[in-house]
Amino acid sequence: MPLLPELQKELPALLRSLHQSPTQPLLYSSIFRILTRTQNSLRRGQQLHALLLLHGVCLDPILSARLASMYASSGDLRSSSLLLLNHPDPSSLLFNSLIRGHSLRGIPTDVLSTFHAMLSRCHFPDHFTYPFVLKACADLPSPSTGTAVHSLCLRQGLELDCYVGSSLINMYAKCGDLRSAHRLFDVMPVRDSSSWNALIAGYMMVGAVKVAEHLFDEMPKRNVISWTAMISGYTQNGSADRALKVFDEMRKEGTEVNPNWVTVISVLPACAHSAALDQGESIHEYARSMGFDSHPIVQIALVGMYAKCGSLLKAHHCFDQIPEKNKSVVAWNTMITAYSSHGRGEEAVSSFEKMISSGIHPDAVSFTGLLSGCSHSGLVDQGLKYFDSMSSVYSVEPTHEHYACLVDLLGRAGQLEKAMKIINQMKIDPGPSIWGALLSACRIHRNLELAEIAAKRLFVLEPGNSGNYILLSNMYAEAKNWEKVKKLRSLLREKGMKKSPGCSWSEINGESYSFFTGDTSHQQAAEIYRLLKDLPEKMKIEGYAPDTSYVLHDVSEEEKECNLAAHSEKLAIAFGILNTIPGTTLRVTKNLRICGDCHTAAKFISKIYEREIIVRDVSRFHHFRDGVCSCRDYW
């Protein structure tokens, strides 16, 4: 088939010919084929459809299929469906056009109902039908429909067709049935890159990174999709470093394949995960140079990346660059969540209100962001009001996430009994996130009685989560109940669970440096520890008294103070002070929640060294400046 620009060149001549012979079906057919692949052509298509009817041109199978494709590609699925419904004897071609149209719109049930209609009218699906039908099956929650379609392919002898086979491999891989996917892959006479790519993505999805890597190494010819599958696979499996490395490798000169916009949105979450702001900015620059930054999804990914890398200002700037018409509910949600995670509850609320005013309907994610924003900022009444409006005003039914936010909102504010009452009155079974929120709130407000109730549930619901045992054990330690601490710790050992070690990292000049608690392995360890040793004296002058309750072992107070000095977030902050220009902002990320003493210390450090320090912990951001934290100590 000639390329689209060449085809489009033919369009004026075809339209002129049509003007002279308006009853010629072949002319219409050629024009519709071009319009199907041209943007904003619905109006012209409709005019030609009217002209065709006016001249009584017979809708032969090819012409009606092309007409349906034209409507479907313009998003007018209703007209395509009407063509099929009103046709006395629709051809397989017409069914295929409609199936393809529904597939483009991404609604699997519509694809499958058209497929069902096709079968019930005794039309045989072919190698043009199955790829779309199997794609729809792959998007369904259960693999049973896909298996049934597979048996149809087998009966028609189409299983090993290049397109059908690839689609079957993809369907099984997406459903997580890698055994069936790989079995088919092994028997395919010709394996095109899509079969390899589908298998790579499937193995990545189930976390079999090594197998995916092996396939990637083995495949004869990698294309942009193969590279992107590896990058997004690494990101999804928490290997952000490897995702960034593969992206760099791909961009190196000599690699024939270049990243496209999907590659960019696959690698940006890796920057976000590692809080690698410099690398994120460099990828943003690349996207700009390639013109990908005008893509709505890239724009959203950029907002998310900047927010998670600690630059709320740049996130907001990117959001402002998005044209109003492209500000989808996802774009707004990203901005609401950004404000919320940075402890800017008021801005999260005002973004939500702006979204409503602009005519965008909120979804479940909007409320998760909004409610967690209210919770982090202590906006209890507003949060309660929004929770109540969810189903009554916006028809969004609260899910576990929303209840968890609500319990968190009340719990943080000290209204533990009210939170407990809500849990007891919930319409759905409370899940681990809800009990987890209650347990955290109990820790803040030192309510051991309720904590024991929440923990008891969590031990059943999340038997493998060591965090819950640690939290309760820390609470017993605070209450100096060493007997119960011992009991819980030995229970942890029995189950073979370990406390995840505290780790903090900081990106300096594009390079990431990480520290574990008590880490002495770094080259500059001596300097770091010297700085930290001198710090308490400086801080005490400013009025600092270390809070030793955060070192939860049965040891002396002096020893506790010593342990606090070696917390990973303090090591990373000290390292940052030593290695960056005075006055610049320090950015530190921690894998757990920031410790209370480190939070106090960071406030003093920001004052003593006149630095803004931005700490991202596992649940939110803290901006320390001039002795104050943006969370106003509400966290």
Add this chain to the structure above:
DNA sequence: TTAGGGTTAG
């Protein structure tokens, strides 16, 4: 015609 995808709580 198939394959890679942005926002989510404690």
